[in-house]
Structure formats: structure tokens, C-alpha cells
Amino acid sequence: MCETWSSKLNKPTEAHKDRSRKGSSVESRSVRRGAGSAAWNSIPSFPEPLHVGRPNIGDRATFNALVDQMLDRHWLSNDGPLLQEFERRIAEYADVEHCVAVTNGTAALEILVRVLGLSGEVIVPSYTFVATAHALQWQGITPVFADIDPATHNLDPEAVRRAITARTTGILAVHLWGRPAPIRELQAIADEHGLQLAFDAAHAFGNTFEGKRIGGFGRAEVFSFHATKFFNSFEGGAIVTDDDEIAEAARLMRNFGFAGADNVISAGTNAKMTEVCAAMGLTNLQSVDAVIETNLRNYRTYQAALTGVPGVHLTKYNEAEQNNFQYITIEVDDGLPVTRDEIVEALSSKNVLARKYFWPGAHRMQPYRDLYPSAGDALPHTASVARRVIVLPTGAAVDEAAIRSIADMLRVLTGADAL
Numbered sequence: 001m002c003e004t005w006s007s008k009l010n011k012p013t014e015a016h017k018d019r020s021r022k023g024s025s026v027e028s029r030s031v032r033r034g035a036g037s038a039a040w041n042s043i044p045s046f047p048e049p050l051h052v053g054r055p056n057i058g059d060r061a062t063f064n065a066l067v068d069q070m071l072d073r074h075w076l077s078n079d080g081p082l083l084q085e086f087e088r089r090i091a092e093y094a095d096v097e098h099c100v101a102v103t104n105g106t107a108a109l110e111i112l113v114r115v116l117g118l119s120g121e122v123i124v125p126s127y128t129f130v131a132t133a134h135a136l137q138w139q140g141i142t143p144v145f146a147d148i149d150p151a152t153h154n155l156d157p158e159a160v161r162r163a164i165t166a167r168t169t170g171i172l173a174v175h176l177w178g179r180p181a182p183i184r185e186l187q188a189i190a191d192e193h194g195l196q197l198a199f200d201a202a203h204a205f206g207n208t209f210e211g212k213r214i215g216g217f218g219r220a221e222v223f224s225f226h227a228t229k230f231f232n233s234f235e236g237g238a239i240v241t242d243d244d245e246i247a248e249a250a251r252l253m254r255n256f257g258f259a260g261a262d263n264v265i266s267a268g269t270n271a272k273m274t275e276v277c278a279a280m281g282l283t284n285l286q287s288v289d290a291v292i293e294t295n296l297r298n299y300r301t302y303q304a305a306l307t308g309v310p311g312v313h314l315t316k317y318n319e320a321e322q323n324n325f326q327y328i329t330i331e332v333d334d335g336l337p338v339t340r341d342e343i344v345e346a347l348s349s350k351n352v353l354a355r356k357y358f359w360p361g362a363h364r365m366q367p368y369r370d371l372y373p374s375a376g377d378a379l380p381h382t383a384s385v386a387r388r389v390i391v392l393p394t395g396a397a398v399d400e401a402a403i404r405s406i407a408d409m410l411r412v413l414t415g416a417d418a419l
């Protein structure tokens with residue numbers, strides 16, 4: 001089964017053998033359930049861990065040249081020339097009027113929440129990275145978790161309607177896995193109830209909705225350029241918007257409220273993106289389309305390799321739109337011979353470090369678990385999806401042979417090879 005790639009692999013190291021031993025309980029359960037121990041044991045570990053978020057790093061000569069210029073200028077932060085160029089290029093790419101670049105996506109969310117004057121309760125999905133909820137809680141706002149549509153993993157507009165109370169001031173929706181949230185429906189709800197609508201677009205840089213780039217929807221949107229995102233600036237994030245006032249307020253807020261030297265006109269924080277991060281961002285922008293091509297090729301390879309593996313469903317993207325394909329997610333059916341957690345553990349024993357994003361849902365993490373103990377009552381789809389999703393390695397971390405081997409592992413684990 002593994003001739004296609006096994007010749008490329010080195011012998012497992014002691015650490016890998018140790019991981020394999022740890023995974024043996026999973027293997028024996030799988031055997032009893034018909035996955036076939038010989039098949040599983042015949043698959044060697046990858047010599048190095050395969051991560052879901054291995055950073056894509058652009059042209060080093062470009063980066064080094066930008067850093068040299070920065071050092072020569074002795075201008076390292078505070079609205080420097082690289083930052084300004086980066087903001088121009090991001091705004092252009094996202095097809096918006098304004099980009100306010102900041103230290104990371106979480107800071108961008110926190111600033112946006114304050115700029116919009118949100119208070120009381122704000123409706124969010126629980127099925128997201130915990131930063132979406134934290135950005136509210138951190139500002140003394142109650143995140144009210146609404147359920148998702150199990151088909152899209154994005155907020156279900158009807159669940160949002162049910163979550164509205166007299167204290168609701170806004171909706172913070174997420175374009176999960178880069179797939180656009182139900183923008184039209186959420187905007188209609190926001191308009192009907194006089195709520196602010198903003199988007200956590202941390203996963204959606206470069207993607208489109210109805211042919212228009214994500215970035216210009218709602219009052220504003222937020223990108224993350226964290227190292228693990230397909231496009232990174234080491235750490236980084238941005239508030240993007242067509243609204244002049246939001247952009248101006250966000251600029252003030254990220255720089256202590258300074259409107260000029262010695263002139264502080266409002267409360268603010270320090271969320272300024274450094275020049276070296278902007279240099280990384282500018283460098284990586286050059287190769288962003290090539291990275292998307294790699295991601296798409298990986299997606300197609302997973303699609304072909306997972307065809308016919310019963311109970312394993314690859315997330316689909318609307319291919320009429322532009323997608324960055326940065327997340328390869330599968331859902332595994334309940335009732336397979338192995339559980340999702342056993343699959344993740346077994347893959348890990350072979351050095352495939354798949355992740356259970358975004359299990360168990362923000363509402364089951366602290367402080368939400370203690371603060372809102374019954375939040376889960378309204379989140380059956382969140383619970384079900386969070387229990388079944390696995391995120392697999394993609395991007396620069398894998399080639400076609402590696403993907404075929406990961407699919408082979410899944411085939412053996414789910415018992416599909418014995419059919």
C-alpha cells in the first residue's frame with residue numbers, strides 16, 4: 001500500500017517509536033474492529049512531525065533586503081514605511097478602503113469591539129477559535145453563543161435570531177475555515193434589530209463572497225496573519241473596512257490615542273505592528289497566490305485519496321468563489337470502528353499531528369464553562385460537529401505522497417481497507 005512514499009521515509013527515531021508504543025492501545029482496539037494490525041503496522045511514521053500550521057515562508061532574499069533597509073533607516077515600529085506599504089497592499093488585495101494593521105488578530109478584534117462601542121451581549125459562534133469569544137469577554141461584554149449550521153460550520157441565522165435579547169448590541173460572526181458566514185441573512189437580522197455586524201475573517205484572507213473579496217462586509221472585518229495562517233507576518237492582524245470613521249478610531253486606539261506628538265485625544269492601547277512583521281507580510285504577499293495554488297493542489301489530492309473512505313467527509317468549498325484552501329478538515333461519522341479521538345491519537349503516533357479544532361467549543365472552555373454552564377443547551381450542532389472534525393496537515397508541510405499516505409492511514413483506521 002505504501003510503496004508510493006515509504007522509500008522516502010527514514011527509519012523512525014526513538015521518539016517516534018515511543019509515540020508508536022503510546023498509540024498501541026488505539027491500534028489494538030482498531031484491530032479488534034477490523035482495521036487490520038498488519039496493515040497499520042506496515043505504515044512507517046513520518047520522520048518529522050507534520051503540522052497543520054507549518055508557516056509558509058516567502059522569498060528570503062526579499063525579506064532580508066527589507067530588513068536591511070529597515071535597520072539602515074533605524075525605524076523599527078510606529079507607523080513606519082514598511083507598515084504603511086503593507087497596509088496599502090492589504091487594502092488593495094482585500095478590495096477595501098482601509099487596512100489598520102496591528103499586532104495580532106485578537107488585538108484587532110478587541111480594538112474593533114471597542115471602536116464599534118459594543119456592550120451588553122454580543123452573539124458569537126462557540127465553534128471558533130477561543131479568541132473570538134475572549135475579545136468580547138476581555139472587554140466586559142457577554143459573548144452569547146449561537147449554534148451553527150452543521151452543513152457549513154458557520155452561524156445559523158435562525159439560532160442568531162433566537163439568541164437576541166434586549167441587551168444584544170451586535171453580532172460577531174466568523175468565516176470558519178474561510179467559508180463565508182451567511183452574510184446576507186446576518187445583515188438582514190442586524191438591520192432589523194439595529195445591531196452592529198462585524199466579521200472575524202481570521203481564516204478568510206483572499207476569499208470571496210458573491211465575487212467580492214472578504215474584507216468589506218459588515219461594519220468591518222478582522223484578519224489574522226499569525227504564523228500558522230497560510231499568509232503570515234510572523235504575528236499580525238488587521239481591521240479592514242470601507243468606513244473612514246472606524247478606520248480612524250482604530251488607528252488612534254492602536255497607538256494609545258495619539259493624534260499627533262504629545263496630543264492624546266482618547267484612551268487607547270499599544271497594538272502597533274512592527275516593521276519587521278510588515279517586512280514579513282510584504283515578502284509573503286509576493287507568494288500568496290502560489291501558496292493558494294499549493295493548498296488547492298493539496299485539497300484535490302486529499303479529495304481523490306479520500307474518495308471511497310466510508311464515514312470520512314472532506315469539507316467542501318464553493319468553487320465558484322475564490323478560496324485559500326488553508327484548512328483541510330474532515331468530519332468522521334459517529335459509529336465508525338474508531339472514534340475521532342482515537343484517529344487523532346493514532347495519526348499522532350505516526351507523526352501526523354492532526355488537530356481537533358475547535359473542540360470542545362468555546363462555551364466549554366474557561367471562563368465560559370463556569371460563567372454560562374447551560375450555554376450548551378442551545379448548541380447541539382456545535383457539540384456534534386466539534387466531536388467529529390479533524391484538521392489535517394496541508395500547505396508547505398505536505399506533498400502529494402505524504403497526503404496519499406495520510407489517506408492510507410485513515411483508510412486502515414476506519415476499516416475501509418478491509419472492505
Ligand code: T4K
Pocket residue numbers: 051052053054055104105106107128129131132174200202203224225226227228236237353357
Ligand atoms: N479568530 C479565529 C477564527 C482564529 O482562528 C484565530 C487564530 C484568531 C481569531 C486570533 O488570531 P491571532 O491573535 O492568533 O492572530 C493556532 C494559532 O495560534 C491561531 O492564530 C489560530 N487562530 C488557531 C486556529 O491556531 P494553536 O494554539 O492551535 O497553535 P499552535 O501553536 O498549536 O500551532 C498550530 C500548529 O502549527 C502546531 O501543529 C505547530 C505548528 N507551528 C506553529 C507555529 C507557531 C509551526 O509549525 N510553526 C510555528 O511557527 O493556535
